[in-house]
Amino acid sequence: MSGPHWWRHRFRGCGYRLTFPRQAILELLSKTSKHLSAKEIYSAVHKIYPAIGLTTIYRTLDLLVQMGLLKKFDFGDGQSRYELASGIKKNHHHHLVCVKCGKIIDYDDFVKEEIELVKKVEEALSKKYNFEIKDHKIQFYGICSKCK
Amino acid sequence: MSGPHWWRHRFRGCGYRLTFPRQAILELLSKTSKHLSAKEIYSAVHKIYPAIGLTTIYRTLDLLVQMGLLKKFDFGDGQSRYELASGIKKNHHHHLVCVKCGKIIDYDDFVKEEIELVKKVEEALSKKYNFEIKDHKIQFYGICSKCK
DNA sequence: TCCTCAATTGAAAATGATTTTCATTACCAA
DNA sequence: TTGGTAATGAAAATCATTTTCAATTGAGGA
Numbered sequence: 001m002s003g004p005h006w007w008r009h010r011f012r013g014c015g016y017r018l019t020f021p022r023q024a025i026l027e028l029l030s031k032t033s034k035h036l037s038a039k040e041i042y043s044a045v046h047k048i049y050p051a052i053g054l055t056t057i058y059r060t061l062d063l064l065v066q067m068g069l070l071k072k073f074d075f076g077d078g079q080s081r082y083e084l085a086s087g088i089k090k091n092h093h094h095h096l097v098c099v100k101c102g103k104i105i106d107y108d109d110f111v112k113e114e115i116e117l118v119k120k121v122e123e124a125l126s127k128k129y130n131f132e133i134k135d136h137k138i139q140f141y142g143i144c145s146k147c148k
Numbered sequence: 149m150s151g152p153h154w155w156r157h158r159f160r161g162c163g164y165r166l167t168f169p170r171q172a173i174l175e176l177l178s179k180t181s182k183h184l185s186a187k188e189i190y191s192a193v194h195k196i197y198p199a200i201g202l203t204t205i206y207r208t209l210d211l212l213v214q215m216g217l218l219k220k221f222d223f224g225d226g227q228s229r230y231e232l233a234s235g236i237k238k239n240h241h242h243h244l245v246c247v248k249c250g251k252i253i254d255y256d257d258f259v260k261e262e263i264e265l266v267k268k269v270e271e272a273l274s275k276k277y278n279f280e281i282k283d284h285k286i287q288f289y290g291i292c293s294k295c296k
Numbered sequence: 297t298c299c300t301c302a303a304t305t306g307a308a309a310a311t312g313a314t315t316t317t318c319a320t321t322a323c324c325a326a
Numbered sequence: 327t328t329g330g331t332a333a334t335g336a337a338a339a340t341c342a343t344t345t346t347c348a349a350t351t352g353a354g355g356a
Binding site for chain 4: 015016017019021022051052053054055056059060078
C-alpha cells in the first residue's frame with residue numbers, strides 16, 4: 001500500500017523470490033480495472049517481456065491468489081478471471097454480470113448494509129457449523145443496457 | 149410442483165420433447181440434496197440407462213438451466229455442479245464452501261434479511277446501470293470443522 | 297395404430313483451459 | 327562471487343466441455 005513495489009516485502013516475508021514475471025503481473029493488475037483472464041494477462045505481459053510463458057502466468061496467478069494479493073473469479077465464460085484483492089488497491093465491491101455479452105460492472109453500493117449482513121451471517125454460520133469463514137463472493141446476473 | 153412428472157407440461161410448453169434422459173436427470177436431481185457434477189450425474193443415470201452418453205448429459209443440463217429448472221454452480225473444483233432451482237423443490241439458500249476439502253453446506257439462515265438487501269441492491273442497480281437483474285449468487289468460503 | 301420428420305441422441309473427434317514434466321535459468325543468502 | 331534452490335519455459339499431458347454427424351425416436355397428424 002506504500003508506493004511502487006510495496007509488495008517486495010510481502011514476498012520476502014513468505015520466503016518467495018521477487019521475479020520479473022511476478023512484478024510484471026502485479027503491476028499490470030494494479031493498473032487495470034478490468035477482470036483479466038490468464039490469456040489476456042499473458043498477452044499484455046508478453047509485450048514487455050516476450051520470454052514469458054503461459055505456464056508461468058498460471059503458476060504466478062495461483063501463487064498470488066494463495067498469498068491473498070489477487071482474487072480469482074468465474075463469470076461463466078469458461079475461464080478464470082483475476083483482480084487485485086480488495087484492500088490492496090481497490091475498494092470492496094461485487095459484480096454485475098451480463099449473461100448475454102459478458103460485460104462486468106463493479107459496484108460498491110450498499111457496501112455498508114452488505115457488510116453488516118455478511119458479518120451477521122458469518123457469526124451465525126461459524127457457530128452453527130463450526131465453519132471458519134475467510135471470504136465471500138456476491139454476484140448479480142442479468143441483462144445490461146446494451147443487450148436489452 | 150404437483151406429483152411426479154409435473155415437468156412434462158413444462159417441456160410441452162416450450163416445444164421440447166420429454167425424453168428418457170431428460171426425465172432421468174430431473175428425477176435424479178430432485179431426489180438428491182447434493183451438488184452433482186456432469187460426470188457424477190452421468191454415472192448415476194448410467195446405472196439405470198446404460199445407453200446414455202456423456203454428451204447428452206451436458207446438453208440436457210444446459211437445456212434445463214436455460215429452462216430455469218436447474219442452477220449451475222462453480223465451487224472452484226474445475227467442474228460445474230448442478231442443483232434443482234429454488235422454488236422447484238428446494239428452498240432459497242446459499243452455499244458455504246470448504247476451500248480445503250470441497251465440502252459444501254447449504255444454508256438458509258438470514259434469508260429474510262438477505263432478500264431485503266438483495267431487493268434494495270437490485271432496485272438501485274437496475275436504475276443506476278439500467279441493468280435488468282435476473283438472479284444472484286452468494287457464496288462463503290472457509291475451512292470446515294473437519295479440516296481445521 | 298401407423299407414418300413422417302424434425303428434435304434428440306451417442307460415439308468419436310475436436311477444442312480449449314489448465315497442469316505436469318523436466319531440463320535450464322536466475323534469485324539471494326552466505 | 328558462488329552454491330543451492332526456487333522459479334521458469336517449452337512441450338506434452340490432462341480433463342471438462344463442445345462439436346460433428348449419422349442413426350434414433352417422440353409426438354402430432356393420417
